[in-house]
Amino acid sequence: MNMHSPSHPGEVILEDVLSELEISIAEASRRLGVSRVALSRVLHGHAAMSPQLALRFEVAGIGNAKLWLDMQAAYDLAHLKEQGLPKVESLLSN
Template identity: 25%
Template sequence: MTEKKLLAPIHPGEILLEEFLKPMEISQERLAEDLNVPIEQIKEIIEEKRGITADIALRLSRYFGMSERFWMNLQTRYDIEVEKDRLRERLEKEVKVYAASQAL
């Protein structure tokens, strides 16, 4: 059974930009300075060229006063959805589904 994908996975950089930086009127430059990371790193996350690392998750969680797991979960979900889309047909062909009745 194949599922139809309605929406593309949302990158954590888009969430950072749309749900945090824009509403709070925080520039990418200010965020980079406040997190003590290179501006290129923030720009690449926003541009979806780089993912959220554990280091960035810890910095963002401290900065925004929230859990680092929030940021890591966003990245993990994104990575899983991208891979699921990429590998769906291949996995259906290559990986058998375990059936409990086969074990008896």
Template identity: 30%
Template sequence: MARFENRMRPIHPGEILREEYLVPLGMSANALALALRVTPARINEIVREQRGVTPDTALRLARYFGGDARSWMNMQVTYDLKVAQRDLGERIAAEVVPREGAGQEIPEN
């Protein structure tokens, strides 16, 4: 059965945005939405971990805070894969027979 060796819970990019950017700056999600020129609902849903970071949002966050959009997208993809592995990994391992000579594990990254 394919599992992540790291048993840490998946970390949503919204948690990073909230705890590493908004809280230290004393900035609200609504203020960030205004600065990014997106709807407050978009940022609120991200920081409440109810919505993922899209390429558009990643570009805006990178432009506003500095850094690069790829980092925001990598956080989202890593989160999505960990959630999928947790929720679907065992079922996929049971359903899909590996091609002969292929590895037995679903890659972590």
């Protein structure tokens, strides 16, 4: 991934929020009411931020769900574009 690629929201939360608050993944998963394994996968960028998890972070006082989901969409699109654009034909008439 190049220097200008969007960050994965989970990695941002892990590095900029949980680390600063000195909250472990296990403790965060307990407070959020999600499994430690599922949360760890998101926080390490191995799984996408779901709307449900984004809302849990919002309710827990960490950003807002739309921010996390917008960040995830930007991350996903950047990775798709790095793989190459799909072969499609225009839907607009010539």
